Amino acid sequence: MVADRPRYFSRCAAFALTFATVLVIAGCSDDDEEPKGYTSDPKTLTIVAGSEQQAVLETIVKPWCESKKYTCRFTLKGSVDQARALASGSQDYDAYWFASSVFSQLGDKSGVLQDVKPMFLTPIVYAGWRSEMDKLGLVGNADVQIGGILEAVESGRTKVWVTNPTQSNSGATVLFGFMNFFAGNGPGQALTQQQLDSPAVQDGVTRLIQAMDSTPPSTGTLMNECLAHQDRCRTMFTYEDLVIEKNQELVRSGREPLYAVYPKGSLAISDAPLGFFPHGNSSDGPKRQIFQELQSYLVRDADASAKLLKLGRRPATSIGLTLDNPDLSVFNPQWGIQANLREQGIVYPSAAVIQLALDRYQTRYRKPVDAFYCLDGSGSMGDNNGWDGIKDAAHQIFDQDQAAVNYLLTHPKDKTTVAIFNSDLTAGSPWTVEGDNAGQLHGLTERIVGYSPAGGTNMYACLERAATALRGTPLKGLIIVMSDGKSETGGRNSAVNAVKSLGIPIVAIAFGEDADPDQLREVANATGGSFFQQNDLVAALRQAAGYK
DSSP, X not given: OOOOXXXXXXXXXXXXXXXXXXXXXXXXXXXXXXXXXXXXXXXXXXXXXXXXXXXXXXXXXXXXXXXXXXXXXXXXXXXXXXXXXXXXTOOSOSEEEOSSHHHHHHHTTTOOOEXXXXXXXXXXXXXXXXXXXXXXXXXXXXXXXXXXXXXXXXXXXXXXXXXXXXXXXXXXXXXXXXXXXXXXXXXXXXXXXXXXXXXXXXXXHHHHHHXXXXXXXXXXXXXXXXXXXXXXXXXXXXXHHHHXXXXXXXXXXXXXXXXXXXXXXXXXXXXXXXXXXXXXXXXXXXXXXXXXXXHHHHHXXXXXXXXXXXXXOEETTSSTBOXXXXXXXXXXXXXXXXXXXXXXXXXXXXXXXXXXXXXXXIIIISOOEEEEEEEEOSTHHHHTSHHHHHHHHHHHHHSHHHHHHTTOOOOTTOEEEEEEXXXXXXXXXXXXXXXXXXXXXXXXXXXXXXXOOOSOOOHHHHHHHHHHHHTTOSSEXXXXXXXXXXXXXXXXXXXXXHHHHHTOOEEEEEOSTTXXXXXXXXXHHHTTOEEEEOSXXXXXXXXXXXTO
């Protein structure tokens, strides 16, 4: 998940429902002044956290800050953006709260974070609709080995989703759990580079990843889209606490619940590490005190522990993953949840091995993708600075030095096509690059940078061309379309029918207030794709590229 430029509302109200969110609590005012990131105010704590922590922030941390008269600011960012910010030495935050140690290791290679401690635990599970898991023979079996899960995944009898491991902690933890299994490691033995290089690991992981039907870029997106499209998403790898959280919602609405099983023998656990980022000024002392008070509250306070358990988070101080007197309405055995899970989690490898494994996911393990970008080049994109965002995004996606930083490297067998549209296709586009030649991919960036927005808006002309280009492709297809306006409707029916017949998803991005979300949502829904409204095009196009 990637960051957005958040919006703010008076009276500390609310959340910008995009890819990063800022919540400010305590010390609120009636004006609309936007918080400015880090402040040296010794009673203000600014925390950047993974989206997985949102419920904890809202229901546990927020009331604690209010009761202490502290001003607490929370920004929700995805794993990659947190790691990037930390690695770059960003001074915007007092503390980093990752979902797991995987991306915190990548971001903190220089060891800047201090007082890093796990706040709670949640294992990764293989879950699916109860009827589907029953069909797979997994319901009622409390001892499902990871090999049995692998057999179900590779059998072709179900549709399986997992997040992109290079963009999301949950996908990364799944990846390392299976890598440990393919390497023959026990839970206490970390994967080595020699094992990573072995045919057993390389072949096993490639088979596993290529058996996945969808790889959304964030856990929140996976959960929301899977629950919204039960026909397309039958099983998934996700966090135990999110299965609990979503099942509570599903049961309340009278829907079928999810059922979870645990990959015994190679169980990956998310440990929610929270670390302090010192700024080297006089505010560090009082801020660290607030930080340590918060850590102590989350880990040791009985009230906080009870609230965490209600959310399905297991205490970091428990013996293994066992719970005393568990609430079975939360840790519900009817959902496959095992309150007393006697299983040791895997040990994550070194940062160097993590980095290499994620690089190889991009260029070896994943399915090659035939991606077609439809970019709105109408005149309004010049008026609202939207084309500047497109140019910046092109550098981050197509220029391979920047793509490496974003974990979006091009696969040697990828095919990448870029088309610019106004009232029709324009500027001599589309342009196509086959493979990962860095010079040719940079050429796409140069084409985009050299274009000047002009003319009207007809995205359907571009979608018709995309359908023609992708028909019969042997690769995993993906269409990414963005627009800032209301499209002309000439050719609409033909284009929608053409892309729908492909069976290839469209990721549709609405930019700015004048974009027509209904038109973009229609083409996304018709193809089993995704729609989002986003005012930061760099973030939006990185998010879309993360579907590879």
